[in-house]
Amino acid sequence: MPLRSFETWPHGAIMLDAEHTRFALWAPDAFFVSVELEDGQSLPLLPQADGWFVIKARCPAGTRYRYNIDGEIEVPDPASRAQAGDVHQHSIVVDPLAYDWQHSQWLGRPWNEAVIYELHVGALGGFSAVEAHLARLAELGVTAIELMPIAQFPGDRNWGYDGVLPYAPQASYGTPEQLKHLIDTAHGHGLGVILDVVYNHFGPDGNYLHRYAKGFFNEDKHTPWGAAIDFQRREVREFFIENALMWLLEYRFDGLRFDAVHAIKSPDFLQELAQRIRQQIDPARHVWLTVENEHNQASLLQEGYDAQWNDDGHNALHVLLTGETDAYYADYADNPTEKLARCLSQGFVFQGHTNREGEARGEPSGHLPPSAFVLFLQNHDQIGNRAFGERLARLAHPDALKAATALLLLSPMIPLMFMGDEFAAEQPFLFFTSHHGELAELVREGRRNEFAAFDAFADPEKRERIPDPNAQQTFEDSRPDLAADQASAIYQLYRQLLNIRHERIVPHVPGAHPLGAEVLARGAVTARWQLGDGSLLRIDLNLSDKPVVHFPQADASVVFEHPPKSIDLLEQGTLAPYCALVSLTAAAPLLPPDGERQ
Incomplete structure (x- = not known):
């Protein structure tokens, strides 16, 4: 195959027909690349322009493979559509058309109808196990479930923000077809499905890109996780844009939540990402795009994104409900009621205001509609980033929490609940991983050191009592009891409030x-x-x-x-x-x- 100049190839193993697959790897720092099949075949990839290696081969769906780089190391496909187990094992060729959709006419729901229920797939037992909760959630008044990240991560339990293979659904949760069945079943119940995606970094274990594609990173710009991803490279941009489109088109997710976009050092990428999605999605479909953004960039919410998770609203409410003012809650310690009022009337609390570190944060947001802000009393971060993962039911006066729940579910902002809120679940939600060796020790100590800024953990001996993220028990303790009594007062309160919302508020949010x-x-x-x-x-x-x-x-x-x-x-x-x-x-x-x- 002669060298040709392509702007970019589709990343990964793309089936061309029932028997043939095209493998494409961007490896500008490699001299030689081959596909190593599990049956022992070795297929040299042909070098192309701009660092690409490509081959068309007779490989049907189910073929297991890895890439050999310069005869020195075998690595998974960074665009693997599925893994045969862990991130270090073989990637699998996947037929994107194999699943037979039962609700192919589903077009989603308008954003004004959104009542979002965030959940962790692993804590509920995997893709198939989540299905058992869908009918109840729809009856409660939830209109969409939001999955914490499911991209393949090392080990079998993790929050998902350490993912290294963003195209592959986590193998311990189930197969690509089981994920599609979950989404299909949700659509049958009238529920949308949102996916939390992480485009600001790769996890530390199982990421081999530094070996053969250093261009994925810009060493001159850094994030809390190391060198920033270099979105100025067209190959890198396409890697993530193709990923977003895969989830929305092939898996038929109804929306994406983009994690910590403030750590993406190329703002124009976010604009292109939203533009490409809007261009390629059938305009008849309702597809929701939301962001987490510490910079409170109101301007981004006018460039193709529907809303931002409003940490400001949560933080002001949390201070009022609990009296806690440690760490980042210190920004809301002074005049928390005024800050809550600003949130309710203008969206963001910080709109260029100075935070506790003397830095101005945010942009004016009063011109945006209330539906541009996702409000919550709890989410995975705000519970799980506590040392012992306590929920508000253990921290706040029960009647104050009920009053705040009324605000959450009846304001024209978009409400988000975390799994178990509707039962006032007693189980904590802790930070958990399944790392090993030196990395496990680093994560354990890093977790405990995070709380040095909290008065209750200033003593190192007290920090030693913080649960080990890598312990199996930490994960088991974080699994909520969602088979609780639906006749309970708190469950009935949620049902009552959501009935009112759908009847009296939702039709008039636009x-x-x-x-x-x-x-x-x-x-x-x-x-x-x-x-x-x-x-x-x-x-x-x-x-x-x-x-x-x-x-x-x-x-x-x-x-x-x-x-x-x-x-x-x-x-x-x-x-x-x-x-x-x-x-x-x-x-x-x-x-x-x-x-x-x-």
């Missing part, structure tokens, strides 16, 4: 905008939004243990109150302790534009 939020006292706010139909939504919230002077809007209709009969007190000018009162004021019929009047 076009909603904030009308401001007022601080009533420490821990107490009132916030108002005009919904898309012109009606006014008002939430009065008191997370403190003291009554607050306040008066209702005379013509409002109360749609939810906690505790019961809160409205009686409010009519007397008092907002009760640990109270949430949600009301709607109907608007006059909206007039159509002048040109449409009859």
Whole structure:
């Protein structure tokens, strides 16, 4: 095959027909590459322009293979579609058309309907085991599940953010076909499925790219995980863009959540990524793109992304609910109620404001709709990054937590729950991995040293009690009991609130905008939004243990109150302790534009 100049090849092993596969590896630092098949065959790849090695070979689906680099080392395919076990084992040729979709007409759900339930596939027992929870979640009022990262990682248990083979579903969770069956089954229940993807770094174990493709990294720019990924290289960009499109097109995920995009040092990549996705997805489909972004870049939410996880809202609420002000909560220790009010009325708390390190963070966000912000009381980070993984049910007053839950589920922001929230699960969610040897020791010590900034763990002996991430028991302790009593008060509260949301709020989220939020006292706010139909939504919230002077809007209709009969007190000018009162004021019929009047 003569040398030809291609901008890029599709990465990985791509089936051309039932019997033939094209292998393409970008290895600019290699002199010789071959495909080593498990049956003993060795197939030399042919060098192409720009560091590519390519061959077309008779290899059907199920063929197991590895790449041999310069006769020195055998490595998995970095674009492996499946692994025969761990990251260090053989990659597998996958037929992307093998699965027979049962709900092929599914087009997803509009973003305004999103009620997201984040879960960890491994903690629930794998792809097939997750299916057992879908009917209940749909009946509860959830409209989408969000899977923590499933890209192949070392070992069989991990949060997923140490993945090294982003195209391969984690083998210990199940096969590609089992993942597709999970998604297909979810669609049958009316549930979307979102995938959390990590495009800011590769995990430390099983990543061989430095050996044969140093161009994946820019040593002049660094992230918390080492050299930044070099998105200025077209081959690198295509590696990740093709990955995103694979999940959305081949697996039919309904959306992607992009982890820690502030660690992606090429902002124009994020713009191209969203643009390419929007261009190649059928416009009839509803595909949701959300980001985690410490930089609070409101501008990014106008460039193809639907929303950002709003850590600001969580952090302000957490301080008010628990009184904790250690570490990053210190940014919310001063005037947390004012910060919550800013969040409810403008989206971000930090919009260029200075944080505890004296750095300005964020961009103005008041012009964005409430649905541009994903609000949550808990998620994997905010529970799992605690030393002992405690959930809010163990940290906050139960009535205050119920009041905050009403805010979460009835504001026009997009609500996200974490698995077990609906039962006030007692099980912790701890940080867990399955590393070995020196890396296991580094992770264990690194985990414990993270908490040196917390007053409770200033003593090294106390840090020694923090669970070992690599211990099997740490993982087992993190598996929530989702077979709890559905008649419990907390479960019924979630069901009630989500019924109200779907009936009274969801249809009118498009076009909603904030009308401001007022601080009533420490821990107490009132916030108002005009919904898309012109009606006014008002939430009065008191997370403190003291009554607050306040008066209702005379013509409002109360749609939810906690505790019961809160409205009686409010009519007397008092907002009760640990109270949430949600009301709607109907608007006059909206007039159509002048040109449409009859």
